[in-house]
Amino acid sequence: MDAKVMGRPRAGMSAKEVIARRVAQEIKPGMLVNLGIGLPSMVANYLPHDSGVYFQAENGVIGLGARPPEGMEDPHLTDAGGGFVTALPGAASIDSAMSFGLIRGGHLDMTVLGGLQVDERGYLANWMVPGKMVPGMGGAMDLVAGAKRVVVAMVHSAKGEAKIVPECSLPLTAMRRISLIVTELAVIEPTHEGLLLRERGPDVSIDQILAQTSARLIVDGDVPEMRIG
Amino acid sequence: MDAKVMGRPRAGMSAKEVIARRVAQEIKPGMLVNLGIGLPSMVANYLPHDSGVYFQAENGVIGLGARPPEGMEDPHLTDAGGGFVTALPGAASIDSAMSFGLIRGGHLDMTVLGGLQVDERGYLANWMVPGKMVPGMGGAMDLVAGAKRVVVAMVHSAKGEAKIVPECSLPLTAMRRISLIVTELAVIEPTHEGLLLRERGPDVSIDQILAQTSARLIVDGDVPEMRIG
C-alpha cells in the first residue's frame, strides 16, 4: 500500500486510479481473485495489506505477493505478464490444468479484466480487433466463462468512441453476462433488463455519462457518486 | 524371488504357478505393469529382483515393492487389494486421476488380469456374473480398454466348463481384442483371424487343450511346449 497514493485528494486522481480504487471495493476478505494485466493489476494497490484476499495468477500461483526487492527476484516466480512477484505465506503452486480448473470450475470468486466493448446484454469483447490486433485470447475466455463474478475495469470511452454499446461489433469473449462495469465515469451493472447505472464517477453528471455511452442505460431514481479516496 | 520355488521341478507345480511363471516371461525390463489381484499378483514372484520393472497399483503407487517386514507396515501404503506393500527407490505417489490417466492414456505397458471368459474375437469378460456376482468393475474396464498389452491369466476351464468360448455369454469388460491368454494348458494369442494356439503347457497335448476349449483354436504347424522352471 502506497501512503502517498492513498492520501492524494481525488481531484488529482487519474482515470485509472479512480477505476482501480472503485474495483478494489468489490473485493472482500477471503476471496480468490484474478487480476488481468494492465489496469486491472493496479487494483491490488488499493487493498489493505491484511485483506486476506488470495490473488491467483493464471500461470500458476495462488497467494501472489508484490514485486520482490531488487536482487531477490526468482526467475520461476512471475505473474501472468511475466513480471517478478513474491509468494505470500500460504501460497500454493499449481499447474495450468489446476489453474484453469479453478477458473472454469467456478472456484474463482472474481476476475477483473480490461474491456474493448460491453453491450446491453452484458456481453464483453476484449481480445481481438479483426484485421488489427490478434494477440490471442490467452485465459480471457475461460475467465469470463467461469469466474463467479466478472468485473470489467476500463476507461469509459476510447478516443471519443463509446465502448459501452448496444451490441458488440467486436468478437465476443464469452456469451456470459458479466457482473459489473467500472469506469472513471460510472459503475454499471448488467441485469437481465439491461445496463443499470449504479454510481456516478467523482463530480460526474448523468448527462456526461450518457453522452459517452451509446448503449441504453437504465437510470432508476437517485444515482449516488462513487465513494473513493 | 523364492529360490525354493524357482528350483522346484515343474512336475510339482500347481496350475497357478505354471501360469504365473509363463506370464512373467512376457514382462521386459523397464515396463510399467499392473497386476490384478489374486492369481495375477503371483507373477511378481517369478521376476528377477533387478528386473527394472515398475509395478503400478491402480490405487496410486508406481514402483510397488514386496510386503514389508512385520511391524513396518504403513497404513498409507497398500496395493489395490488393500494389502501392505513397500515402495522401491524411484517410486512415485499418484492420485486416481493420474493413475487412470496412465492406464487409459496408453502409458501402461501391460496389465495382467484374471478372466471368466475369453472368446474367439479376443474379447474378455471378467467382472460380473448376472444374478450371481456383481462386485463392480473397479479398474478392469479402463485397464482392458487402455493398456498397451492385456494378458489374461486364468485356469483353462472352470469345473469342467470351458472359459475359452466361441462368444462370451457374460457381459464384456471391453470391446478390445486382448493380447494373450495364458493358462496352465496353453498360451493362446487372439489375432484378427481367431485364437492362435502358441504353446502347450508342460506335458500337455494339443488334444487335451482342444478338449477343454469350446472356442475354435487355430493350430498352425508345430506347437512348442512352454519353457518354464
Place this chain on the structure above:
Amino acid sequence: MRKAIRPEEAAELVPDGAVVLIGGFMGVGTPERMIDALVARGVKNLTVVANDAALPGRGIGKLVSAGAISRAIMSHIGLNPEIQQKMIAGEVEIELVPQGTLVERIRAAGVGLGAVVTATGIGTPVEEGKQVLEIDGKRYLVEKPIHGDFALIAAQQADYAGNLMYSLTAHNFNPIMALAGRTVIVEPEMIVPIGVIPPDAVKTPGVLVDHLLARAA
C-alpha cells in the same frame, strides 16, 4: 484462514439426503473420524460417491452398517458383503462406474467441464442409456459430471489456509474430490501454521477447502 472444528460440528453441517463424495480406496485415505461423527449423529439417506464400499467396520463400511446410505455411486463393492445384501434387498441403490470414469466424472464437475468423453465402457453394460460420440472414427461414451454437496477428504497435513498434502496411496480420490464438493470438509492428520507448507508441496490449494477438523483430543 480456516478455524478447525470438531467432527460433531462438521457432522451437523451434513443434512440427511446429501450427496457426499468420500475419499479413500478400500478404507485407505478415508476420513474416519468424520464418518464416525456422521454415524453418531444418525445421518440418513446419503448418496455416497466413492471408489468402493470398503469393508464392514472400516471407513464407508461403517456408514453402510449404520443404514446411512440409500444410494451409492462406486466402482467396486465386492469386498463388502453387507452393501451387496442391502443392494439385493433393495435398501441401497447402486450405480457401478468404471474407476477411471468415476474419477474423471468427479474431476469434470470440479473443473467445470460438461462431460467426460471416454472409450471405457463401450460395448459393455456401462454403455446402456448413454450418449455415444464418434470422433475420428472411434466411439466414445459421453459421461456426465458428478457434483457433491459435500466432499469429505482425508489429508496427511493441512495448514490453516486449507492447503493440503497427502501421503502415498492415501491420495487416491481425495485431491480430485476436493475440487468437486460444494462444501469441502477435510480431516488432516496434522495441522501446521500458515507458511510451513512450501508452495510446491501443496496438492490441494486452500481456496478449495471450507472446513478443517481439529486434531483428536
Place this chain on the structure above:
Amino acid sequence: MRKAIRPEEAAELVPDGAVVLIGGFMGVGTPERMIDALVARGVKNLTVVANDAALPGRGIGKLVSAGAISRAIMSHIGLNPEIQQKMIAGEVEIELVPQGTLVERIRAAGVGLGAVVTATGIGTPVEEGKQVLEIDGKRYLVEKPIHGDFALIAAQQADYAGNLMYSLTAHNFNPIMALAGRTVIVEPEMIVPIGVIPPDAVKTPGVLVDHLLARAA
C-alpha cells in the same frame, strides 16, 4: 533408468516437421538449452504447441526467429511481434486456443480421453466449425485432443528414474505436456540419484519420461 544425454543428441531425435509440445509461460519454465540445440541443428517446419510465443530472444521466441516454426497452436502471441509479422506474411499458420481449453486438450491426449467438453468459446469465433453438444440444457464445444510427437519439458529436479519436480510458476504446462508427448525429453536443472526424491514429491512419474538432458558442462 534414463541415461542423461547432451542437448545436441536430443535435438537430433526431433525431425523436421514434428509436432512439439513445449512447456513454459512467457518463457518461464521453458527448456532453453533444448531450444538452443534445436536452433543450432537448424530444425524446420515444426508445429509448436505451447501456451504462448514468449518474446523474441527467449524460449520459443528463438525458434520463431530461426524460422523453425511453420505452425503454432497457442493461446497468446501478443508479446512476440515477430510471430505476428510471420503470421500476417503467411509464414506461420496460427491456431489460437483458449488457455484452459489448450491445457485440457493436451491432457485429454495424455490421459486417453476422446475430447474435451467445455463451455469456453461458445458464442465466440472459437466455436466455428466445431461440434456443439447440449448437456442438460447447456451448450458445450467438443474440442479434440492434441498429441505431440515430442514433449519438451523443463523441470526443477529429476532423478535417473525420470521422476520430476517443478518449481512455482515454472510448472505451468509442463506436467500436463509430459503426459501427451510420444517421446518426452526433459531438461532438469538438477538430476539426483534414484531414491532421493520422496514419492509424494513427484509430480511427473518417471515412466512418462524418455530422455533427460545432462547438466550444462
